[in-house]
Amino acid sequence: MTIRLLYIEDDLEIGRYVTEDLTRRGYSVEWLLSGNKAFEHVPQADLVVLDVMLPGLDGFTVGQRLKKEAPHVPILMLSARSSVEDKLQGLGFADDYLVKPFHPDELAARLEVLKRRYSIDAMQPVRCGHLVIVPEQQSVVDSRTGGEIQLTAKQLQILLYFIRNLNLILTKEQIYEAVWGEPYMDGDKTVNVHIRYLREKIELDPSHPTIIETVRGIGYRVRR
Incomplete structure (x- = not known):
């Protein structure tokens, strides 16, 4: 499977070099010079590499x-800004932060880690009980029937997040911040409600779930 990478970088020299290097490594790279059209391209992307200093929106x-x-x-x-404050700001939503200048081997290695963490290059159909998730x-x-189960966008995102983190116990905070992209507020019931409705669609007996397990006092888990 070819990994589709969205790369946003306004420096032409760095952009060409990184694009050529990652293409040689087997990535399909979509290079943009600003973030203006990034939102149109991200639905087709498997990974995003994003520079901090961009024209227009940072x-x-x-x-x-x-x-x-x-x-x-x-x-x-990616950023030449190496202060702790900048790194913390970036890691508040991003999955990794690499300071410029960097060696291309380090960028490639960090992308490999993200691929493994999110199982991106192993996105084969996954079987969980009677479900086949593609x-x-x-x-x-x-x-059992061969029919597709219709899920809402958020229900699907939650289930795919579990699939990318099979066998791991995920807290409500982790699920909320990964799916909604916002800080979790203590006491928020959004995740609980969405998982309850998701279970009604995918579990054979929603009152005794076997696919999405509740780990009391911690969170939820999907086992392979």
Whole structure:
């Protein structure tokens, strides 16, 4: 599977070099000089590499909006700004932060880590009980009938987030911030409500769920 990478960088020299290097490494790179059209391209992207210093909207603003548009797509920030404050601001929404100048091997290695973390290059159909989940097509099929289970956009994003983190216990905070792209407010019931309705669609017995397990006092887990 070819990994589709959205690269946003206004420096022509750096942009050409990184694009050529990542293309040689097997990525399909869509290079933009600003964040203006990034929102049109992110639905087709598997990964985003985003510079901070951009014309118009800065990379922090673009990145935050991209996370809201596509919370399941990992973002790696690139920046010459190396202060702790800048890194914390970037990592408030992004998945990694790499300071310029950087070696291309380090960028490639960090992208490999993101691919493994999100199982991007292993997005083959996943079977969970009677479900067959096809991430690439964003579809969920009931293997007993062969019919597709219709989920809302948020229900699908939640389920795919579990699939990318199989066997891991995920807190409500992690789920909310990954899917909604906003800070979690203590006491918010949004995740609980969405998972309850999701279970009604995918579980054989929603009152005794076997696909999305509740780990009391911690969160939820989907086992493979």
